[in-house]
Amino acid sequence: MRQPQPKPDVLDRRAAIVAGLRAILPADAVIAEPLELKPYETDGLSAYRQPPLAVVLPRSTAEVAAVLRLLSREGVRMVPRGAGTSLSGGALPMADAVVVGLARMNRILEIDETDRFAVVEAGVTNLAITEAVKARGFFYAPDPSSQLACMIGGNVAMNSGGAHCLRYGVTANNVLGLRGVTVEGEVVTLGGKYPDAEPTDWLGLVIGSEGQLLVVTEVTVRILPLAEGARAMLAGFRANEIAGACVDAIIASGIIPVALEFMDRPAIHACEAFAHAGYPLDAEAMLIIEVEGSAAEQDALLARIRAIAERFDPISMRVSQTAEESAAIWKGRKGAFGAIGRISPDYLCMDGTIPTSRLAEVLGRIRQMSAEYGLEVANIFHAGDGNLHPLIMFDANDPQSQGRAEAFGADILRLCVEVGGCLTGEHGVGIEKRDLMGEQFAPEELALQRRIKGAFDPAWLLNPAKVFPLVEA
Amino acid sequence: MIAPEHEADIAAAIVTAAATGGHWRLAGGGTQSGIEGGAGALSLAAHRGIVFYAPKELVIRARAGTPLAEIEAALAAEGQHLIAEPPDRRALLGTSGEPTLGGAVATNLSGPRRIHGGAMRDHVLGLRFVTGAGMVFRAGGRVLKNVTGLDLCKLLTGSRGRLGAITEVTLKVLPGPERVGTVAVAGLDAAAAVRAMAAGLRSPFAVSAACHIAPGADHKRGLTALRIEDFAASVAYRCERLRALLAEHGTAAIFADHDSRAFWRQVRDGVPLAGLGPAVWRVALRPSSAAAAAARIEAAGGQWMMDGGGAVLLVAGPAAVAATRAEGETWVTLRGEAIAVSERKEMARVRAVLDPGGVFVAA
Numbered sequence: 069m070r071q072p073q074p075k076p077d078v079l080d081r082r083a084a085i086v087a088g089l090r091a092i093l094p095a096d097a098v099i100a101e102p103l104e105l106k107p108y109e110t111d112g113l114s115a116y117r118q119p120p121l122a123v124v125l126p127r128s129t130a131e132v133a134a135v136l137r138l139l140s141r142e143g144v145r146m147v148p149r150g151a152g153t154s155l156s157g158g159a160l161p162m163a164d165a166v167v168v169g170l171a172r173m174n175r176i177l178e179i180d181e182t183d184r185f186a187v188v189e190a191g192v193t194n195l196a197i198t199e200a201v202k203a204r205g206f207f208y209a210p211d212p213s214s215q216l217a218c219m220i221g222g223n224v225a226m227n228s229g230g231a232h233c234l235r236y237g238v239t240a241n242n243v244l245g246l247r248g249v250t251v252e253g254e255v256v257t258l259g260g261k262y263p264d265a266e267p268t269d270w271l272g273l274v275i276g277s278e279g280q281l282l283v284v285t286e287v288t289v290r291i292l293p294l295a296e297g298a299r300a301m302l303a304g305f306r307a308n309e310i311a312g313a314c315v316d317a318i319i320a321s322g323i324i325p326v327a328l329e330f331m332d333r334p335a336i337h338a339c340e341a342f343a344h345a346g347y348p349l350d351a352e353a354m355l356i357i358e359v360e361g362s363a364a365e366q367d368a369l370l371a372r373i374r375a376i377a378e379r380f381d382p383i384s385m386r387v388s389q390t391a392e393e394s395a396a397i398w399k400g401r402k403g404a405f406g407a408i409g410r411i412s413p414d415y416l417c418m419d420g421t422i423p424t425s426r427l428a429e430v431l432g433r434i435r436q437m438s439a440e441y442g443l444e445v446a447n448i449f450h451a452g453d454g455n456l457h458p459l460i461m462f463d464a465n466d467p468q469s470q471g472r473a474e475a476f477g478a479d480i481l482r483l484c485v486e487v488g489g490c491l492t493g494e495h496g497v498g499i500e501k502r503d504l505m506g507e508q509f510a511p512e513e514l515a516l517q518r519r520i521k522g523a524f525d526p527a528w529l530l531n532p533a534k535v536f537p538l539v540e541a
Numbered sequence: 542m543i544a545p546e547h548e549a550d551i552a553a554a555i556v557t558a559a560a561t562g563g564h565w566r567l568a569g570g571g572t573q574s575g576i577e578g579g580a581g582a583l584s585l586a587a588h589r590g591i592v593f594y595a596p597k598e599l600v601i602r603a604r605a606g607t608p609l610a611e612i613e614a615a616l617a618a619e620g621q622h623l624i625a626e627p628p629d630r631r632a633l634l635g636t637s638g639e640p641t642l643g644g645a646v647a648t649n650l651s652g653p654r655r656i657h658g659g660a661m662r663d664h665v666l667g668l669r670f671v672t673g674a675g676m677v678f679r680a681g682g683r684v685l686k687n688v689t690g691l692d693l694c695k696l697l698t699g700s701r702g703r704l705g706a707i708t709e710v711t712l713k714v715l716p717g718p719e720r721v722g723t724v725a726v727a728g729l730d731a732a733a734a735v736r737a738m739a740a741g742l743r744s745p746f747a748v749s750a751a752c753h754i755a756p757g758a759d760h761k762r763g764l765t766a767l768r769i770e771d772f773a774a775s776v777a778y779r780c781e782r783l784r785a786l787l788a789e790h791g792t793a794a795i796f797a798d799h800d801s802r803a804f805w806r807q808v809r810d811g812v813p814l815a816g817l818g819p820a821v822w823r824v825a826l827r828p829s830s831a832a833a834a835a836a837r838i839e840a841a842g843g844q845w846m847m848d849g850g851g852a853v854l855l856v857a858g859p860a861a862v863a864a865t866r867a868e869g870e871t872w873v874t875l876r877g878e879a880i881a882v883s884e885r886k887e888m889a890r891v892r893a894v895l896d897p898g899g900v901f902v903a904a
Contacts, residue, residue, distance in 0.1 A: 182739050183827045183852075205743060227688045238686065240695070241663045256885070262852050263655060264825040265871050269662055270885065272695025276688045296745045316597045322620055322716035322772075365775050421684040424598050453685035454598070493686035501689075508689055513678055516894070517691045523890035535690065 069116055069499055072533050074164035078121070078144050085142055086122050089166070092134045097172075099123040108149070108167050112214070113157035113500055115414075115464065120147065120161030125169045129247060129255055129285040132168065136283060137253030139166055145529050146251075148279040150191065150222030153214045155417050156498025158226060158278050158534060168283055170221045176200050177286065185244055185261050187288045190221025194228075197289060206291040209236035212494070213402050220287045227276030229494035231401065232358075234452035235326045236292065238494065240275040244290050248274070248282035251525045261288055273520075278496050279531040281524040295360035298326065300394045301370055301387040303377045304351025308332060309428035311353035314380040315451045316424065318357070321376055323369060324452070327358040329401055332431065334446035335408075335459070342407035343400035348384040355451065356401055358394075404448050405459070412444070412461030414470070416477050420484030421493035424454045433483055434458055441476040443469070455493035456484065482507050497535045505537055542568070544584035548604075548669070548677060548708045554583055555706065556675030559898040566902050567702030569605070569644030572629065572636045573875065574904045581902070585643045588708055591615055600666065600683055602711040605643025612642055622717035625661045626652030626809055633811035633855075634821060634876045643707050649699030652809035653750030653768065656742065656849045658715075662698040667711035670697055673896025683711050696891070702904055704895045718770035722780040723796035723804060725766040726787055731755065731832035731847070734765040737790035738850040739828060741767040744786055746779040751850040752808045755835065766796075768805055808848065817844045817857035820877030824854040826870040837865040879903070 078085070086100045099105060100122045109119040121144070126132045139146050145165035152159050161167050173189035176196070180186070181204055188197055194215040197208040211230035212218055218228070224246065229238040236242070245259035259271040274281050305311040311330060318325065331339065331347075331354045340347040348354055355377075359369040370387050377385060388394040400407070408415045422430050431447060438445045444461040458480055462473035481491045481501065485508045491501045505514055518536055522528070545551045558565055565583035568574065589606035596619040603612055609627060616622055627650035629640050644650075646668075651660035667681035680693035697705050726737055734753035741748045750768040767787075769779045776798075784793040796804060807813065814821065826834055828851030835854060838845050843858030843865075856862060863880055866872045872880050892899075 180829075181743060182829045184743065205745070227692070229686055233686070237659065237663065238688075240692070241659055260869070260871070262825055262827045262871075263849070264649070264651075264660065267649075267699060267701070267871070267873055267882070268884075268888065269649070269695045269699050270887070272662055272692055272698075275695075276692050293743050293745050295747070319599065319716070320597055322719065324715060361775065362778065365778065368772070368774055421686045423595070423600075423684060425595065450686070455686045488682070489684045490682050490687045490689045492689050493684070494688055496688055497690065505690065508682075510679075512676065513680075514690075516672075516678055517693065519894040520691055520693065520696070520891060523887055523894055 070538060071118070071162060072538060074162065075143070078164040081142070082121055085144060088138050088142070089122060089124055089135065092138060093124060093126060093131055097125045097127065097131070099125070108161060108169070111152040111157060111159040112155045113160065113498065115470065116157050116160050116499060118161050118163060120165050120167045121163065123167040123169055125172045127172045129249065132283055132285050133249045133253045133255050135168060136249050136251060140252050140529060143527065143529070145532055147531050148225065148283045150219035151193065151217045153218045154222065154226065154496065154498055155419070156492065156496045156500040158496050158498040160499050162533060170219065170285065173285060183261060184291050185288050186291050187286060188220055190285050190287060191219050194218050194220060194223055201291050202294070205294050207294050208289050209242050209292055210239050213405065220289070221284050224275050224284050224287055225277070225279045226494070226496040229455065231327045231329055231450060234328060234450065235324055240272055242290055243271065243275060243287060245288035246271060246274060246284050247286035248284040250282055251530045256282065259288065278498065278535050280521050280535060281530070296362045297366060298358055298360045298394065299366045299370065299388050300356055300358040300397045301373065301385065302347065302397060303355045303357065303385045304348030304383040305353045305380060306351070306383060308353045308431045310380050311355055312424070312427040314355065314377055317376050317379065318373055319452065321372065323372060325357045325373070326360050327356065328452040329356040330449035330451035331401070332447040334444060335404060335448050338407040338411050338446055339400035339404050342403055342410060343396060345396040345400040346386065347400060351383045356397055408446055408459045408461060414462050414464040416460040416462070416473050418458045418460065418477050418480050419455070419492045419495040420481050420489055421453070421455045422484050422487050422489035424451065426487040430456070430483060430487060434480055437476055437479055441472050443473055443476055454489065478504055499534055502535060503537050542580070542582040542584055544587040546587045548588060548671070551583065551585065551588060551706055551708060552671045552675045552677055555671055555673065555900060558900045559674055562898070564900055564902045566904050567706050568904065569641040569647065570608070571638035572631050572640045573634065573644060573648060583706065585706060585708065586639070586641055592709065596621060599685065599714050600711060601714055602683065602709065603642050605641060605708050605710065607642045609640045609642055609645060616714055617717070620716055621714045624654065624658040624664050624713065624715050625650065626654040627661060628652050628809045628811060630810065630875065632815045635816070635818070642710055646698050646710050647700065647702050647707055653752060653805055653848055656751070656852060657747070657749040662695055664713040665694045665698050665710060666713055668694050668697055668707055669709035670705035670707045672705050673898055673900040681711065685713055703901050704892065720771065720773040720776040720798050721801040721805065722769045722776040722798065723766050723801040724780050724783040724787060724793045725764055725796060726791035726793045727764050728762045729753070729765045729791055730763070731835045733790060734763070734847065735828055735832050735851040737765050737787055738767065740786060740790065741783055742850045744783065746783055747771070748783070750805060753847040754813050755845055766804065768801065811846070811855050813846050814844060814855055814857040818876055820858065820860045820862065821875040822856045822863060823873045823875055824856055824870050825852060826854065828852050830869060834867065834870060838862055841865045
């Protein structure tokens, strides 16, 4: 992956820049020793590594503002970082950049049950929000697979989704307000503590902007009441096409399950070996379907769904009878990445979205490509909303294998765009898909987006070299 | 006024204005501005028609001038609906014309389902728009999950014709409910109504709307209502549970499906405040401050109704009512003199990108 040349003057002034940071932050908040920079050299896309110039770990919005003022004045690039779980390399440093790590900003500032929101700092983990409000009967809806580790600031940067967003929406639909710092070090507030607090949707523009418009330090999320209960069922089918048709039929019946997940045969086998959830090993495709409500409502909905699934000649169907059984079903799905990690030394997780009507065709062509590239692939799919996660297995110790895996991944994403979809449904463009943006956008469309970024960051110091293909200087 | 039928002619009109230092006031069906055309208007109302509708994929695409009624009819034929429940403001504002998709998106409309399902901005998957330089751009796409590049859809949605002329919209839609049920309590004052609505909205029963109509506006004793939308058995069960839950706030009645649909249509459209103007506002605020705001509004001679469990106040009355507005309230004028708001410095920069010649002027 090509990166812009580090700014030689910044590298030359490294000592002075670090000293400047030490002057405005507590001693333990500035990291500049090569060995201590190591943990920050990569993120969830570990194929790429680059130690930064330095790392700062501010504890407050005021400290973030002071850092950004200094770095802006010095013309130093900045890379915001939450937990570093990005699968697209969104937090990959540059040699001449300072990583602004938000992990120490991990306080929950306010929970309001009447107005149903929570104000949390950017370094609070996704799951910690739900944990903090659960006892009061609430939850925070978006639930990326990495929710135990990933931080809300990163979720905002990437507009993260999860398995339940068909029903509850993605991050952008669940955030009411933000506090952040502009590249010049000005503290700004977007939105508020109620919906539509600003007529212009700055909030919507900043969410998903991959840390390129603002460094977000506080997030006001809406919290939703927990349902009376939830239950999952499994259904195994003889072919991907048949499982896809079953998904269509469920939605056509007027049912929007809270989750509707699709796994193909390799994914079923890998996850079952890991979670022992009782997945049907003889099926070509499997659906996990979850419904909510009282016990009677769950029974009624699951009965409707079973009746629909019966029309598609399922190999097996199993309705979870206990909370433990539902948890095991989800353990397999949420642990899918780890499960693939057990059977392959390395894998690439792709993240395209396709119109759901093209599912069978796309999976067929991915299988064909898998044979051509000589690499195994397992497919996991948020079936209701068309968000596809092919996991391409390879061996990073074999450079040829890695190159083939990346080429295979790029072909899958081109295919997603070709059938009317997009390059990324929830992981973000980051560095990984940067050079594929031209597949989805015309040059003038990319130029327009670049100029909107420039409206916030005229000198291109905030997380540059991500999202947009590099422009020749 | 001009009303081109084709996007290319819309773009050409903008190019001409940009080249000659001219201006356009973008217009839709005129049901919100009260000006369906007039001098200097570039109407998008003739650029109409559904482009495609894929019910199984929960997606519809239509040109900006398509009447909302046409879209709602096409969706209803497949048992689906617009999630944001955009209001028809003709009765409230005393306007005529035809509400359009483009107008609903450009003003980011939402109805009683705002708190449960979101506003138009939450469901716009893709847009085509013409910049102030006359260039046609696409933003977003047609799939339900898409984080590829900057989300210009959200920037344009709600931009009220100041950043671009939206010519085509792709929306996420959902199945409509089999049944609608309403649990209603009469005679609560504003503070008690907010408490009752909050109790319902924090319950596990997926309340999709909560309103309170003040005694002065239409209902003699005031009416606080919560809505459930789902399959018939669920609606019956949850309405009973809600009624029990609200017992400490008052004796609740349950409206059946037909009455519920009619009632919430009136709430959506702000009908209880129709004719009580001269001026009309939509105020967004925290539910916990809604009762105090309502009292101030009343003292200034205004009338109001609450939606969104108190997160929205619809206000009608003399222009002076707007002077009572306080910190932590977002007032948008629906009829009457616009309230001046200070804009972020980024707005000028974004406008320099999207409308460098200042072609688009406020409606």
